[in-house]
Amino acid sequence: MVTFFQQVVNGLQLGLVYALIALGYTMVYGIIKLINFAHGDVFMVGAFMGYIGFTFVKLPWPVALVMALITCAVIGVINERLVYRPLRYAAKISALISAIGASFFIEYFTSLNFVFGPNYISYTPPIKEITWIIGGVRITDIQVVILVTVAAFLALLQLLIFRTKLGSAMRTVSFDHDAARLMGVDVDRTISFTFFVGSGLAGIGGVLFGFAYPEIWTFLGVMTGLKAFIAAVLGGIGIIPGAVLGALIMGQVEIMTAAYISSQARDAVAFAILIIVLLIRPSGILGRNEPEKI
Amino acid sequence: MKRMKWVALLLVVMFVFSVALSGCAPKTASNVIKIGLIVPLTGNVATFGQSIQNAFNLEIKQAGGTVAGYTIQTVVADDQNTANQATAVAIKLCTQDKVSAIVGSATSLTTIPISVVCEQYHVPFVTPTATNVKVTMDPTRKIYAFRACFIDPFQGLAGATFDYNYLHAKTAAAMFDETNAYSSGLKDAYVQAFTKLGGKVVAQMAYTTTDTDFSADLTQIAKLNPDILYLPDYYQKVSLIGGQARNLGVKSIFMGGDGWDSSDLNFAVMNGSYFTNHYSADDPSPTIQAWVSAYKAAYGSVPDALATLGADATLIVLQGVRDAQSTDPTKIKDAIQNLNGFQGITAKFTFGPDGNPVNKPAVVLQINGPAKKYNFITEVAPS
Numbered sequence: 001m002v003t004f005f006q007q008v009v010n011g012l013q014l015g016l017v018y019a020l021i022a023l024g025y026t027m028v029y030g031i032i033k034l035i036n037f038a039h040g041d042v043f044m045v046g047a048f049m050g051y052i053g054f055t056f057v058k059l060p061w062p063v064a065l066v067m068a069l070i071t072c073a074v075i076g077v078i079n080e081r082l083v084y085r086p087l088r089y090a091a092k093i094s095a096l097i098s099a100i101g102a103s104f105f106i107e108y109f110t111s112l113n114f115v116f117g118p119n120y121i122s123y124t125p126p127i128k129e130i131t132w133i134i135g136g137v138r139i140t141d142i143q144v145v146i147l148v149t150v151a152a153f154l155a156l157l158q159l160l161i162f163r164t165k166l167g168s169a170m171r172t173v174s175f176d177h178d179a180a181r182l183m184g185v186d187v188d189r190t191i192s193f194t195f196f197v198g199s200g201l202a203g204i205g206g207v208l209f210g211f212a213y214p215e216i217w218t219f220l221g222v223m224t225g226l227k228a229f230i231a232a233v234l235g236g237i238g239i240i241p242g243a244v245l246g247a248l249i250m251g252q253v254e255i256m257t258a259a260y261i262s263s264q265a266r267d268a269v270a271f272a273i274l275i276i277v278l279l280i281r282p283s284g285i286l287g288r289n290e291p292e293k294i
Numbered sequence: 295m296k297r298m299k300w301v302a303l304l305l306v307v308m309f310v311f312s313v314a315l316s317g318c319a320p321k322t323a324s325n326v327i328k329i330g331l332i333v334p335l336t337g338n339v340a341t342f343g344q345s346i347q348n349a350f351n352l353e354i355k356q357a358g359g360t361v362a363g364y365t366i367q368t369v370v371a372d373d374q375n376t377a378n379q380a381t382a383v384a385i386k387l388c389t390q391d392k393v394s395a396i397v398g399s400a401t402s403l404t405t406i407p408i409s410v411v412c413e414q415y416h417v418p419f420v421t422p423t424a425t426n427v428k429v430t431m432d433p434t435r436k437i438y439a440f441r442a443c444f445i446d447p448f449q450g451l452a453g454a455t456f457d458y459n460y461l462h463a464k465t466a467a468a469m470f471d472e473t474n475a476y477s478s479g480l481k482d483a484y485v486q487a488f489t490k491l492g493g494k495v496v497a498q499m500a501y502t503t504t505d506t507d508f509s510a511d512l513t514q515i516a517k518l519n520p521d522i523l524y525l526p527d528y529y530q531k532v533s534l535i536g537g538q539a540r541n542l543g544v545k546s547i548f549m550g551g552d553g554w555d556s557s558d559l560n561f562a563v564m565n566g567s568y569f570t571n572h573y574s575a576d577d578p579s580p581t582i583q584a585w586v587s588a589y590k591a592a593y594g595s596v597p598d599a600l601a602t603l604g605a606d607a608t609l610i611v612l613q614g615v616r617d618a619q620s621t622d623p624t625k626i627k628d629a630i631q632n633l634n635g636f637q638g639i640t641a642k643f644t645f646g647p648d649g650n651p652v653n654k655p656a657v658v659l660q661i662n663g664p665a666k667k668y669n670f671i672t673e674v675a676p677s
Contacts, residue, residue, distance in 0.1 A: 003517045006542070010509035118374065120338040120530050122560065131541055140541050213506035215534045217338070223504050258510035264472060264500045266510075 002136035007259045008252065013143050013212060015251020016150045020205030021228035022235070022243040023157070024076075024198030030174040030238035031194045032088060037099040038079055040225015041106035042199045046072045046206025047216045048116050054126040061126045061207075065149070068203040075106075076199020077192050085188070103221075111218040120217040127211060146208045153201060154244065160197070161240065170194055174238070223267070227254070230274045236284030245285060327364035327621045329354075329611060330387040332398030332408060332419075333604075334375035338503075339528050341556040342400035343372065345597065346422055346604030350397055352592050353608040362616045369393055373404045380404035381411060388415035394621045395419065395611045400600060401528075401553075402426030402446075402476040409439040418627035420610050422603035423552060423572070425449055426479045430649030438627050440645060442606040442638070443572050444654040444676075446476070449551055450483025452656040452674040453524070453570045457549055458491040460658075460672065461568075463521035465494050467546065469511060469535060471527050472500035480526035480551050496520050503531075508538050516543040528553040533560035536567070555598045557666075565663025572599040573640045574657045574670040585639045596667070606638040 021043050028036045046068040053064030083102045087095040111118040130141040161167035169190045172180040177187050209224070210216055227250060235246025250270065257269045283289050331350050333343035347370065359366055369391045371383035380399060387393050388411060396412065396419035399405045405424035412419045413436040420440045421429060427447060430439040444452075457463040466488055470481035478500075485495045496518045499511040512535070515523060523539065523546040525532045532554055539548075540563065548567035555571055575586050575596045585605065589597040597605075613636055615621070617629035631649075635642045644652045655675040659668035 003513055006513045007510060010507075010513060013509070014507055118336040119340045122530050122533050122558065124560075124562075129541060131543075133543075138541065138543055213534065214537070215506055215530060219504075220506075255507075255510045259514055262500075263511050264502075267502070 003259075005135070005137045007255050009137055009139060009143065011252035011255035012248070013146060013251070014255060015231075015248040016146050017205055017209050017212065018224070018228045018231050018250055019150055019244045019247035020153070020201045020208070021225060022232040022247040023240065024202045025229050025232040026235075026237055026240060026243035027170075027194050027198040029232070030240075031170060031191055032084065033092070034084060034095050034099065035229065035237075036079075036084075036195075036198075037096070037225075038083075038102040038106055039076075039198070039202055040221030040228065041103050041110075042072050042076055042079070042221070043202040043206045043209070043225060043228075044216070044218060044221035045075060045106070045110065046203030047210040047220060048110070048206070048218075049203065050207030050210050051121065051123055051216060055123060061211075064126075065204055065207050068207045069200040070203075072203025072206070073196045073200035076195040076202075079199075080192055080195040085191075088191075107218055107221070116218055118218065120215055122215045123210075125211045125214050142211050146212065149204065149208060153204060157197070157201075157240070166190070166193055227270050230270055230277075234273060234277050234284055236287030239284065239286050242284055242286040325364055326367050327361065327615060328367045328369055328391060328393040330369045330371065330391065330393035330396040330398070330417075330419075332371045332373050332380065332383055332387065332396055332404075334400055334404065335370075335372040337373075337375035338530050339375045339401060339553075339556075341529070341558050341598075342423070342600045343375075345600035346397070346400055346607075348593050349422075349589070349597065349601040349604035350608050352589065353605050353612070356588070357612055361612045362619050364615070364621060371398075373399050373408075375399075375401060375404055377403060377407045381407040384408040384411035385415075388412065388417045393417060394623050395614065395626050397422070397604065397607045397611055399424065402429055402479070403474055405429045406432070406475060409436050412436075412438045416627075417623045418611075418614070418630055420607040420630065422607040423600055424476075425552065426475050428475065428479075435648060437631070437649075438623075440610070440630055440649045442603045442610060442640075442643070442651060443552075444656055445650055446480045446551075447483045448654075448676055449570050449656055450480050450485075450526075451487040452658070453549055453551065454484050454487035454491055454493070455674055456568070456570070456658045456672065457522050458488060458493050461521070461547065463493060463547070465496050465518075465520040466522040466524055466549075467497040467499070467515050467518060467520040468495065468524040468526070469499045469501065469508070469515075470525075471503055471531065473502045474527070476553065477527045481524065484524055484526065506534065508535050509542060512539045512542045512544055515539070515546070520546050522547050522549050524549045526551045526553065529556040529559040533558075533563055536560065536563045552599060554661075555600060557595070557598070559661070561661060561663045561666045564661045567661050568658055568671065569661075570656045570674070571659050571668075572654075572656070573602050574659060574668065576670045577657075581637070581639055602639055606640055606643070609638050610636065610643060 049068035053059045110116045231246035231250040235242030258266045335343040373380040402424040418438045425446045471477035550569035554569040614626045614630035618625040658671045
């Protein structure tokens with residue numbers, strides 16, 4: 001029984017990291033109906049920025065976290081400006097292809113020697129490892145850090161979306177671009193800001209991921225990004241609580257599959273979930289099947 | 295329309311010209327021999343490649359840059375420890391650069407594809423450290439494939455024998471990379487040997503090369519509490535698993551294979567763990583000590599098994615050229631196959647019909663975390 005709760009804790013750790021990335025996917029989809037495939041790579045850049053911050057610049061880790069947040073936020077905005085804005089009202093497939101292109105570009109560009117290099121980098125996380133045993137279940141301080149950070153940023157995000165003018169602008173633009181313009185909302189700025197927030201969260205996700213699994217390389221974002229994307233779809237793409245719910249479920253399912261079925265099946269199950277969701281309930285758990293009203 | 299015609303004509307002329315030019319391969323001067331080096335200089339086992347490259351360069355320098363009257367021209371290629379890249383560079387070395395022999399690569403993952411290419415283009419290669427059986431035999435012998443090290447069936451047996459007899463382990467669990475032939479091959483050898491000795495393997499858990507979260511498997515292993523946790527993978531992955539394992543309360547002794555040998559291994563986490571390897575820097579044999587001093591003088595660090603076997607592989611190739619007195623790859627291949635008791639650094643080399651050196655022993659080393667070195671524990675000789 002204890003092992004089961006230990007697995008739940010393991011799944012929670014994984015799910016929380018996925019949550020930060022899934023939020024970025026869902027926010028961007030909500031506002032411009034585009035799946036930002038480069039998002040997983042922004043997460044990877046965040047992991048590297050955190051590593052560079054506390055290893056080379058010798059910053060205390062909360063400062064490195066903020067540095068990663070800002071760098072990734074800026075990269076997200078640049079990405080939007082250069083790659084997505086010109087194609088915003090073009091065919092959906094063009095934007096999708098350019099997103100995939102941006103993803104490959106970030107992966108391969110950063111693997112060049114003068115950027116991050118193509119090697120895997122292992123390091124010791126800057127947080128000293130303390131383990132507490134509560135009722136037989138082992139909880140590390142890194143897991144607590146991840147939980148607290150994710151909860152804090154989620155709360156901030158809720159505050160942003162529902163209590164600020166920018167947040168309301170974001171909600172309005174995700175409803176209808178033209179109507180938002182008529183109401184005096186600067187649509188371009190709002191979209192850029194959404195990318196800023198979403199990518200910043202991915203950056204934090206990257207640093208926290210690096211704490212929990214300190215082996216990073218430039219293709220880190222591929223698998224983790226895909227799983228976070230599935231989480232966003234599972235919870236309801238475009239819906240913020242859905243992203244968190246989906247991510248927590250994905251984390252649990254992945255760990256439970258590895259624990260009780262087979263470690264080899266974990267990726268297969270993750271993708272099977274995507275297929276099942278799209279077949280049975282494409283709007284996701286929290287999504288509502290809204291018909292397009294002309 | 296007229297302009298289009300001129301543009302088209304220009305393009306055709308350029309095309310024909312470039313095809314004609316590419317047909318002219320640069321002619322090698324008649325007293326130059328090209329020796330290729332394929333190693334993972336970048337990627338997830340970069341230290342392996344760098345060690346072998348250091349040893350390769352050092353041995354060629356010590357030979358004066360010439361062998362059998364030919365000037366040595368080296369062709370270096372980075373295979374990034376991926377099968378695709380290894381195949382591509384092997385084809386390039388064999389067809390474009392037309393090397394007479396190749397030293398490489400470091401891991402079975404890349405060397406198995408290289409062996410297929412070399413067999414096709416009739417270029418002999420000696421791998422320093424690729425231990426999977428399939429490098430030379432798949433299922434019949436690839437006559438151009440040689441190695442300077444032992445093979446995994448023996449390495450697994452050596453590890454299992456050490457654990458069962460020396461550490462008195464009764465139970466073991468293994469975690470291995472199922473997408474890596476080296477890892478799964480070595481795991482199979484260990485499990486088979488350990489079970490045959492009378493031990494019990496309580497769990498065998500697979501993961502893939504890109505996995506980073508092992509908490510589910512490790513929690514199960516902590517519950518089963520085997521005496522040994524066998525981790526036959528490369529140093530990066532093993533450091534990651536080891537750290538997570540200790541956090542999740544795994545008390546088993548970690549045991550590993552030659553993939554652990556790297557200065558980038560997390561010595562602190564893996565302190566006290568054991569692994570099977572090809573040689574020990576503390577071996578008092580004069581040949582080994584001479585090598586260790588020479589390497590230290592040239593590169594400022596103690597050579598790992600990759601470097602030492604890299605040197606042996608280079609020496610084998612050079613001796614093959616000397617015996618063949620030719621740059622013809624097939625003659626060099628025959629010369630290498632016929633080596634009898636050739637004094638290398640780690641052993642006297644005689645190649646069996648399977649392309650493997652006969653009677654190579656394994657050593658078991660223990661990780662000394664604080665001193666960041668390995669302590670020699672014992673040698674396991676082939677029976």
